Amino acid sequence: MDGETVVAACAVVIAVASFTVSVYEVRATRQHNRHSVRPILQLQRRMSKGQKAGIRLINAGLGPAVILSTSLTVDGEVIGVWNKAGADRAREGLVVRPYAVTFSESQTIATDYEDFLLSVDPYEPQAHAEFIDLITRRLHLEIRYESLYGGENYHVTLRPRTEG
DSSP: OHHHHHHHHHHHHHHHHHHHHHHHHHHHHHHHHHTTOOEEEEEEEETTTOOOOEEEEESSSSOOOEEEEEEEEEEEEESSSSSSHHHHHHHTOOOOEEEOOOOOOOTTEEETTTEEEESSSSSOOOTTTHHHIIIIIIEEEEEEOOOOOOOOOOOEOOOOOOOO
């Protein structure tokens, strides 16, 4: 092997290594960008006497969440999706009718979103015992969502508490 062949072979090896590093860096940057705008939805129960109480939805992530689907179950019976009709069926028969905030599929939940999906205001333990029973022991809510990039299929679930 002469010197020119060695230099040419080294140049090819360096070019292939540079290309490999570039591809890896582009993939890492894309993954970082996806993670940096990931929505993180949380469902929480809040019950403080004299204040607004109920089920609260929070987007604690850095990007908006696109709702793919919702599923609502009460007492083990599938009610359907979390829309006005579903919320009406969930709160049906309650003496005190809680306020409901609903949304549709493909709706976007903004970054820093925070609102009660089902609530009473002000909360009084005696007057709202039925409502608290609904949101703690009887209601099951699941929300499937993704980021603006799409394809992640994230989900958040509020399950009934079990005794014991």
